[in-house]
Amino acid sequence: MPQKRPNSRTGSKFRSGISSGAIEPGRSYSAGECARLAGVSTDTLRYYERQRLLPAPPRATNGYRRYPAEALARIRVIRSALAVGFSVDELAQILGAHDRGLAPCQHVRQLAASKFEALGSRIRELQHLRTALRKTIDDWDQRLAKTPSGRRAALLESLAEARPSVSRQLSPLLAPALRRKLNQQPVSDNDANGRQ
Numbered sequence: 001m002p003q004k005r006p007n008s009r010t011g012s013k014f015r016s017g018i019s020s021g022a023i024e025p026g027r028s029y030s031a032g033e034c035a036r037l038a039g040v041s042t043d044t045l046r047y048y049e050r051q052r053l054l055p056a057p058p059r060a061t062n063g064y065r066r067y068p069a070e071a072l073a074r075i076r077v078i079r080s081a082l083a084v085g086f087s088v089d090e091l092a093q094i095l096g097a098h099d100r101g102l103a104p105c106q107h108v109r110q111l112a113a114s115k116f117e118a119l120g121s122r123i124r125e126l127q128h129l130r131t132a133l134r135k136t137i138d139d140w141d142q143r144l145a146k147t148p149s150g151r152r153a154a155l156l157e158s159l160a161e162a163r164p165s166v167s168r169q170l171s172p173l174l175a176p177a178l179r180r181k182l183n184q185q186p187v188s189d190n191d192a193n194g195r196q
Contacts, residue, residue, distance in 0.1 A: 028057075028066040038075040045075070052092045053078050055099070085115045 031042045038045075045067075048054035054074060057067045074095075081091055090111060097104040140155050147153040 025069050028068050029072060031065050031067065034067040034072055034075070037072055038079065040075065040079070048075065048078060051088050053088065053095055084112075085119070086111065 029037065031045055035042045035045055045054065049056050054071060057065045057071060060066045078091060078095075082088070086094075094104050094108055097107075136159065139158065140153070143153045143155065143158065
């Protein structure tokens with residue numbers, strides 16, 4: 001459970017924690033200026049607001065958004081965290097706790113450690129896939145050498161023949177979200193009948 005920080009002020013971490021770039025304390029920026037300095041699009045700014053990563057900025061008398069310097073620093077924190085593997089939902093919880101005056105540092109560290117372990121598992125999967133793919137390419141080269149020009153070598157079909165036990169496995173090269181979606185596909189009638 002994040003602990004309360006003494007004398008904390010919302011956004012103070014982001015005002016003092018990032019000094020690089022053209023952030024001018026006390027200045028406000030238009031959406032275009034803020035996006036350009038942060039290296040994102042204005043659509044991304046609005047997305048961050050919808051996902052509760054970034055507080056909605058105040059508006060000027062003309063109705064246009066004016067982002068304070070703290071927002072620009074916070075966007076850079078968000079981009080940096082996303083780049084090392086934190087999800088939008090995770091950041092929404094972390095930044096929300098921060099804005100409530102809490103110190104979610106232990107939780108942040110635990111999440112990073114968990115991602116480090118998951119990355120190690122993914123690297124091992126990729127190494128295994130690399131070895132298997134190398135063997136597959138060697139086998140295909142032999143098949144192609146024996147196949148007359150213009151005839152089919154049935155390369156993809158040979159995968160299921162050579163490795164039937166892994167024909168239902170998904171490649172670690174697929175994006176995690178896509179792998180989860182494909183793993184949730186309903187069983188077809190043929191598959192169901194085959195298991196009876």
